[in-house]
Amino acid sequence: MPLVAGVDSSTQSCKVVVRDAETGALVRQGRAPHPPGTEVDPHAWWEALRAAVAEAGGLADVAAVSVGGQQHGMVCLDASGEVVRPALLWNDTRSADAARELVEEAGGGETGRRFWAEATGAVPVASFTATKLRWLARHEPDNAGRVAAVCLPHDWLTWRLAGAPGLDALRTDRGDASGTGYWSPRTGEYRLDLLERAFGRRPKVPVVLGPAEAAGHLDPAVFGDGAAAGPVLLGPGTGDNAAAALGAGAGPGDVVVSIGTSGTVFAVADTPAADPSGAVAGFADATGRFLPLVCTLNAARVLDAAATLLGVDLDRLGELALSAPPGADGLVLVPYLEGERTPDRPHATGTLHGLTLGTSTPAHLARATVEGMLCGLADGLDALIAQGARADRIILVGGGARSAAVRRIAPQVFGRPVVVPPPGEYVADGAARQAAWVALGGDTPPAWSVGDTEEYGDEAVPAIRERYARAREQVLDRAA
Ligand SMILES: Nc1ncnc2c1ncn2[C@@H]1O[C@H](COP(=O)(O)OP(=O)(O)O)[C@@H](O)[C@H]1O
Numbered sequence: 001m002p003l004v005a006g007v008d009s010s011t012q013s014c015k016v017v018v019r020d021a022e023t024g025a026l027v028r029q030g031r032a033p034h035p036p037g038t039e040v041d042p043h044a045w046w047e048a049l050r051a052a053v054a055e056a057g058g059l060a061d062v063a064a065v066s067v068g069g070q071q072h073g074m075v076c077l078d079a080s081g082e083v084v085r086p087a088l089l090w091n092d093t094r095s096a097d098a099a100r101e102l103v104e105e106a107g108g109g110e111t112g113r114r115f116w117a118e119a120t121g122a123v124p125v126a127s128f129t130a131t132k133l134r135w136l137a138r139h140e141p142d143n144a145g146r147v148a149a150v151c152l153p154h155d156w157l158t159w160r161l162a163g164a165p166g167l168d169a170l171r172t173d174r175g176d177a178s179g180t181g182y183w184s185p186r187t188g189e190y191r192l193d194l195l196e197r198a199f200g201r202r203p204k205v206p207v208v209l210g211p212a213e214a215a216g217h218l219d220p221a222v223f224g225d226g227a228a229a230g231p232v233l234l235g236p237g238t239g240d241n242a243a244a245a246l247g248a249g250a251g252p253g254d255v256v257v258s259i260g261t262s263g264t265v266f267a268v269a270d271t272p273a274a275d276p277s278g279a280v281a282g283f284a285d286a287t288g289r290f291l292p293l294v295c296t297l298n299a300a301r302v303l304d305a306a307a308t309l310l311g312v313d314l315d316r317l318g319e320l321a322l323s324a325p326p327g328a329d330g331l332v333l334v335p336y337l338e339g340e341r342t343p344d345r346p347h348a349t350g351t352l353h354g355l356t357l358g359t360s361t362p363a364h365l366a367r368a369t370v371e372g373m374l375c376g377l378a379d380g381l382d383a384l385i386a387q388g389a390r391a392d393r394i395i396l397v398g399g400g401a402r403s404a405a406v407r408r409i410a411p412q413v414f415g416r417p418v419v420v421p422p423p424g425e426y427v428a429d430g431a432a433r434q435a436a437w438v439a440l441g442g443d444t445p446p447a448w449s450v451g452d453t454e455e456y457g458d459e460a461v462p463a464i465r466e467r468y469a470r471a472r473e474q475v476l477d478r479a480a
């Protein structure tokens, strides 16, 4: 019974699962928190990974390990392999002007957006690595001058697991490469000309591996026990959304809605997407196919913020939300607490509309919070369907899917039923499934069962989205 491990190094925490490679049965798991903020020293992820691996009982008995990680984060290394500055994460909006510049320089407006969508599958927004590199070149020229290689969070962690064996050993996969802004999912090639356009020159970038291609071996010295039963293969890893698709077993006709720090709506597709509106990012997936995806910056943490505001825990927030009527008697929260990426409003703030004496209750605010967060994702679902996604089945995952209120209210907002797999760590599971694929070989990942899903099918309440659509046009930007 070979074992494999999967890592989810996401925004808020690192999770590790150890599973049976053939059946997928869960054997052990661990987790450790990440620091807050949108700029993080990658060494903190490394320490969290080590702590989560230790809690999961170590890796000495596994055949392979893969890392799924938050997408887009800019990890810059100098010639000796040291980190140049803290990583700028996917939800750091300081490069919004850089994103705008890159579109302008490509002809601006529809022309500029179409250029990027066709060249890289996606129109640049502040999340993408290319825009962060432009920001670095403009604002920190000394740091920019020291950059010898640029990679993503999961690439860096995989490289560290290999013992950090020199910059030429950096590896990535199609899924994560597709979120950089300088790799084309359509051709499967880097666009180093676009990297140079963004940054002014061409630092080293990781080699892009195929879906089940090994990135090397775990350095036995990394965990200090040197006691591995045999060489531990390193999988290519991938971005956390591509890993979640693999973990949740998403197939043709499925749309996954993930409610974590980010809210994402994505589908596995056979052809690459190129949406010049910028709503849908035409990423690649972890199986050799494609992953058209919409991402919002405001998801589970909007629930956290409302719970803090009301002085309750998340369970109580959910109870309060379910105790108010659908539509919250007209109270609408536009949840742009971190600015927003889709729609592209990096400087926007959240807004509460429809306050009356009657709606000024904790229950109404809780309901408006859940509905507002879900409305942003419902707009994403529309955009994905407009790009050709089938949406026969909507699968709800991520930390926010643990909320009964989110599960019950989602069909009312989405206008369709949702299926919810058992609570779990689907990014780490997807990474583990990829590791099993690398260890066992074959043309497709091993067939693991997700377990029994629950279906939620409350009737649609169109008025929720109609009122939200008016409210979301009336928000203030952050005070200067
Ligand atoms: N019972 C719950 N009800 C509502 N939200 C929950 C619950 N448990 C966890 N969460 C949410 O899950 C979020 C973390 O989700 P997760 O998918 O692990 O995030 P990430 O992968 O971005 O680090 C937290 O912000 C928290 O709000």
Ligand SMILES: O=C(CO)[C@@H](O)[C@H](O)COP(=O)(O)O
Binding pocket: 010, 011, 012, 069, 070, 071, 072, 090, 127, 179, 239, 240, 241, 260, 261, 262, 263, 264, 293, 295
């Ligand atoms: O930027 C994106 C997708 O394009 C985000 O989905 C990040 O990949 C972070 O994910 P979580 O930590 O929220 O899972």
